[in-house]
Amino acid sequence: MRHTTLRTGGTVRVTDLSFGAAGIGNLYTPVDPGQAREAVDAAWEAGIRYFDTAPHYGLGLSERRLGEALRERPRSAYTLSTKVGRILEPVPGTATTVPDDLAHGFAVPATHRRVWDFSADGVRRSVEESLTRLGLDRIDIVYLHDPDDHAEEAFTQAYPALERLRAEGTVGAIGAGMNRTEMLTRFLRDTDTDVVLCAGRFTLLDGSALTELLPEATARGRSVVVGGVFNSGLLADPRPGATYDYTAAPPDLLDRALRMDAVTRRYGVPLRAAALQYPRSHPAVASVLVGTRSAAEVRDAAALAELTLPDDLWAELRAEGLLTENGAPA
Incomplete structure (x- = not known):
């Protein structure tokens, strides 16, 4: 699998397909520990060497499971990213007495609560706690996680704290991860950020x-x-009732996705293959992050990434006004 070095002159490398570990943190539904381990093993077997997690995912469960699955792998052979911005504070009770965390999307006991914290001290504490959960002594990439409503603190406190951690060698590369392109662009323009993680804003539909x-x-x-x-x-399964950005898909986007699906089917290609491969051709894109929760899903993603998509497929999508240079319908 192709490797890319982050930023010009950087040292941190990622594979062009990466493993998103929210799923093994029990996103929406429980994942058996054995199934989680098998998913990471399958990613390794497929050549994936970049793994992404966060304290937010399952209240630390994703970090713990990913750290355990990678612990016996050569540390120099893979790249791992996690995130800062949410501190996990214990709440009274035990796993059998507290409510579940499904309000935040994870099928785990709510033994902790998330506290937004983009202060310098909060960043350092978050990194130290992630290192403990992961069982590592350094983290390759740390992102500021969803700083949408915390811009001032993120730019004046959290980001400088990440710079210091990078200078100390505790962290290899730094950046921000969110779905708002305006703030991510500001990070690129106004800071010495190495990488940004952009979610949902470079797709066939957006x-x-x-x-x-x-x-x-x-x-x-x-x-x-x-x-x-x-x-x-x-874009994985276009049908009535499908979700778009975690809510019911609007009728116009559902119609557009169904029309895209009809085009890709004419070429014998699943729409999800086109969706996965679409961002990979841009020169700034170092990796496409796919969330998976089982070995079967990992293998499917790896197979989709290897499919050869004909140029005529992309040409037809554009000719029908389904895909334009700014990603919007013609």
Whole structure:
């Protein structure tokens, strides 16, 4: 699998397909520990060497499971990213007496609560706690996680704290991860960020990252990791009732996805293959992050990434006004 070095002159490398570990943190439904381990093993067997997690995912469960699954692998052979911005504070009770965490999307006991914290002390504490859960002594990439409503603190406190951790060697590369392209572009423009993680904004249905974010990254020699390529489900399985950005898909987007699906089927290609491969051709994109929760899903993603998609498929999508240079319908 192809490897790319983050930013010009950087040292952290990622594979062009990466493993999103929210699923093994019991996203929406429980995942058996054995199934979680098998998913990571399958990713390794497929050549994936970049793994992404966060404290938010399952209240630390994703970090613990990923750390355990990678612990016996050569540390120099893989790249791992986690995130800061949410501190996990214990709550009274035990796993059998507290409510579940499904309000935040994870099928785990709510033994902790998330506290937004983009202060310098909060960043350092978050990294230290992640290192403990992961069982590591360094983290390759740390992202500021969803700083949407915390811009001032993120830029004046959290980001400088990440710079210090990078200078100390505790962290290899730093950046921000969110689905708002405007703030990610500001990180590229106003800081020495190595990489940004853009979720759901460089897809077959939403190409808003093409307006400013990706040109800015290209001009500055910085890297972009793209997540959310299926827009939370619609591009993986377009049908009535499918979700788009975690809510019911609007009728116009459902219609567009169904029309895209008809085009790709004419070429014998599943729509999800086109959705996964679409961002990979942009020069600023270093990796496409796919969330998986089982070995079967990992193998499917790896197979989709290897499919050869004919140029005529993309030409027809554009000719029918389904895909344009800014990702919007003609």
